[in-house]
Amino acid sequence: MxxxxxxxxxxxxxxxxxxxxxxxxxxxxxxxxxxxxxxxxxxxxxxxxxxxxxxxxxxxxxxxxxxxxxxxxxxxxxxxxxxxxxxxxxxxxxxxxxxxxxxxxxxxxxxGVRAFDDVRPALRELRERTIRCAAVSASRHARSLLESADLIGCFDALVDGRDAAALALPGKPDPALFLEAAGRLGVTPAHTAVVEDALAGVEAGRRGRFRLVVGLDREDDPRTGDALRAHGAQLVLPGLGGLPAALEGGRRP
Structure with missing residues (x-):
């Protein structure tokens, strides 16, 4: 990749x-x-x-x-x-x-809470390609929610709101949460992609100089896609189903 x-x-x-x-x-x-x-x-x-x-x-x-x-x-x-x-x-x-x-x-x-249908297939395909994955959230609920959705075991690292408080990490659009996650995976931003749906999140990915910043627009709204690009997304997808192929192809704008 x-x-x-x-x-x-x-x-x-x-x-x-x-x-x-x-x-x-x-x-x-x-x-x-x-x-x-x-x-x-x-x-x-x-x-x-x-x-x-x-x-x-x-x-x-x-x-x-x-x-x-x-x-x-x-x-x-x-x-x-x-x-x-x-x-x-x-x-x-x-x-x-x-x-x-x-x-x-x-x-x-x-x-309760549920995972999107395209999450598990995408994570499974990335794992088959030996791509390490981390989950990041500003919320203190992230770990319990991922456990509730039976996703916690799909990730090699998790950085959530509790970690941010304990480590005094500033929130997005500062890239600190993403950088902490990459560090826990043992990789540099130059070898890491960020997938975000929030404007503050894609801006954080841009500021952190990550290799690829993917904006997720699940509503497939052109205005949202434009806003994601304006804040730092280099690639906008309507879901995670196309993510492994996009990364494999090395698609850049």
Whole structure:
């Protein structure tokens, strides 16, 4: 594969069908807090959270705290940072992040999680080609979700939100999570591909100088594909089914 020895996969939206639940949890969190926040301009309330556009542009691929900060900045809302001990609520950045965690966890308890149908065949084919694979997520739930979907044994390494906190790794679009995963696989970015569906994620892959940054557009939406390319994706695919062949062919833009 032209020197490519490893692939690092994002988790939510790439491996697991959880992106819609994250978007719904963010929407419930932010829209529930908007009435409690003073409007930045007299008499003008901030726009509610858009589960498509705002999810893609502001929170997808980011840590919970970074997602809260991005939304607040976009709506010109100023909140004190608070502390990690803050209970779920609306008064501080940490409280809003805890609120989202609470909502998302409740959704998982009632709805569960599944892997996309194209995940296992793609991982199996990559393993047959001796390509090492890692999963990366800003979420602290990643390990338990991958275990629930019976995917955890398919990866040679995992870097999740708990690792990021323990190692003080900055979130995407910083490439630190991907670089940590490549290091655990024993490969350099020059021999590693990144597969991401989030704008912040493909930008992280670009910043990390990975050999190939693949943007995944499962909705096959031209606007999403264009946005992924603009943020750093060198190749955009509608699913993982075509990934092994694309890597084998060494396709570059």
């Amino acid at each position: 032209n020197g490519l020895r490893a692939v690092v996969f994002d988790t939510d939206g790439v491996l697991l069908a959880t992106a819609d639940r994250h978007a719904a949890a963010w929407q419930e969190t932010f829209d529930g807090c908007l009435p409690a926040w003073p409007p930045p301009h007299a008499g003008v309330r901030p726009r509610p959270f858009d589960p498509v556009r705002d999810y893609r542009d502001l929170v997808d691929g980011r840590s919970r705290l970074d997602g809260v900060r991005a939304f607040l900045t976009a709506r010109h809302i100023d909140l004190p940072p608070g502390t990690p001990e803050d209970p779920p609520g609306c008064a501080t950045v940490h409280a809003v992040a805890a609120r989202k965690e609470e909502v998302f966890t409740a959704m998982l308890r009632t709805e």
